[in-house]
Amino acid sequence: MKRANPILVIAVICFSFVVHGQPKPINRLSPDALVADLYREHNRKHSPFFQTRSRALLYKYFEKNLADAIWKDAVHSKGEVGAIDGDPLYDAQDMEIKKLAIDKATFAGGKARVNVRFENFGQQKNIVFVLVNGRTGWRISDIEYGEGRTLVGELKEG
Numbered sequence: 001m002k003r004a005n006p007i008l009v010i011a012v013i014c015f016s017f018v019v020h021g022q023p024k025p026i027n028r029l030s031p032d033a034l035v036a037d038l039y040r041e042h043n044r045k046h047s048p049f050f051q052t053r054s055r056a057l058l059y060k061y062f063e064k065n066l067a068d069a070i071w072k073d074a075v076h077s078k079g080e081v082g083a084i085d086g087d088p089l090y091d092a093q094d095m096e097i098k099k100l101a102i103d104k105a106t107f108a109g110g111k112a113r114v115n116v117r118f119e120n121f122g123q124q125k126n127i128v129f130v131l132v133n134g135r136t137g138w139r140i141s142d143i144e145y146g147e148g149r150t151l152v153g154e155l156k157e158g
Contacts, residue, residue: 028137031105031112034061035129035140039102039116042089049088050074063132063139069155083155089116089127091145096121105131112138 029037038061041047048057052074058067073082086093098119105112112131117124128144143151 031129031131031138032102032114034131034138035114035116036102037061038140039089039100047089049084059136059139061140063134063141066141066152066155069152073155083157084151088143088151090118090120091125091127092120094121111141 038048042049046057048054048061049070051057052071055067055071058070061067062070070084073084076082087095090097100118101116103115103117105114107113110132112133114129114131116127116129119125126146129140130142130144131138132141133139141152145151
């Protein structure tokens, strides 16, 4: 019977510590995957909007300044209508959503833009999510509703 080479045994043990000791990589979503995940959670009634239980839920999707503004609006409105007076993902108070489509991201100037298209009560709508890439991955920095209206603008006005 052959004896195992002690150097080989030590090398295998050391290598196994190195492999198991490495931190797991952070699961970073692409911009369009992040927007799709936000809609999925929102439609499952786990929306980060209008809640005051978890600020971390806002940081999962939004960059810090926007997340803090959404949080402030939810806390200060105390269950009443705040600066966000409708559903920010559909730009509406009443909804009958059909044909929801989330386009692939386009990239320019260090930012990503994700176009979301859908019908609400038969009317075609387009919303554009603007994302920035930070140390925790892509996060939404604003939502453009058209005609110069943005989520950041509405929060500043409110």
